[in-house]
Amino acid sequence: MPRTTDGDGVPVPQRLLAAATRLFAGQGYDRTSVQEIVEAAGVTKGALYHYFGSKEDLLQEIYARMLRLQQDRLDGFADAEAPVERRLRDAAADVVVTTIENLDDAAIFQRSMHQLSPEKNKQVRAERRRYHERFRALVEEGQAAGVFSTATPADLVVDYHFGSVHHLPTWYRADGPLTPQEIADHLADLLLRALRP
Incomplete structure (x- = not known):
């Protein structure tokens, strides 16, 4: 049975994910070998295959962990006792900040998503769709209440915001003039302005 932690107490799965994330972001999924991952993580191939069935499983988990974080946070905003404008704005800003905080995962x-098997690709898309549907429900709630304009269908509103979010890895720089929260605030405010009746 492989060790569950290293000498520093870091669980082996987290070591593997951290190493894979660094390598996939730096040199690409297809150009990273299992051997490089286990060497960078300081574990054996047996440990990798014990916790993850394959390199592809690591790729899937890198994205799934970010999506789980964002889904949990979105659920918290959506379920809050606050006006729908506040809940949508908070959710819209949060997805920007959490994407920037996990920029390697997003990139x-x-x-590399196209390199997942059709079954794993379908699972990831289903999880992402669930997130987008919960976000869209906030837009629809505001539209039904007359708080948001109905001129643009809710689906397009969601696509508009997430187009910006999914594009972050191509232009965001940590040494840029705006902090992650400032970027998030600008994008969330743009969304709310677009929804004004």
């Missing part, structure tokens, strides 16, 4: 997903 890997954009570049």
Whole structure:
């Protein structure tokens, strides 16, 4: 049975994910070998195959962990006792901040999702769709209440915002003039302005 932690107490699955994320982001999924991942993580191939069935499973988990984080946070905003404008704005800003905080994960997903098997690709798309549907429900709630304009269908509103979010890995720089929160605030405010009746 492989060790569950290293000498520093870091669980082996987290070590493997951290190493794979660094390598996939730096040199690409297809150009990274299992051997490079296990060497970078300081574990054996047996440990990798114990926790993840394959390199592809690592790729899937890199994106799935970010999506789980974002889904949990979105659920919290959506379920809050606050006006729908506040809940949507908070959710819209949060997805920008959490994407920037996990920029390597987002970039890997954009570049490498097509390399997942059809079954894994379908699973990831279903999880992402669930997120987008919950976000869309906030838009629809505001539209039904007359708080948001109905001139643009809710689906297009969601696509508009997430087009910006999915594009972050191509232009965001940590040394840029705006902080992640400032970028998030600008994009969330743009969304709310577009929805004004």
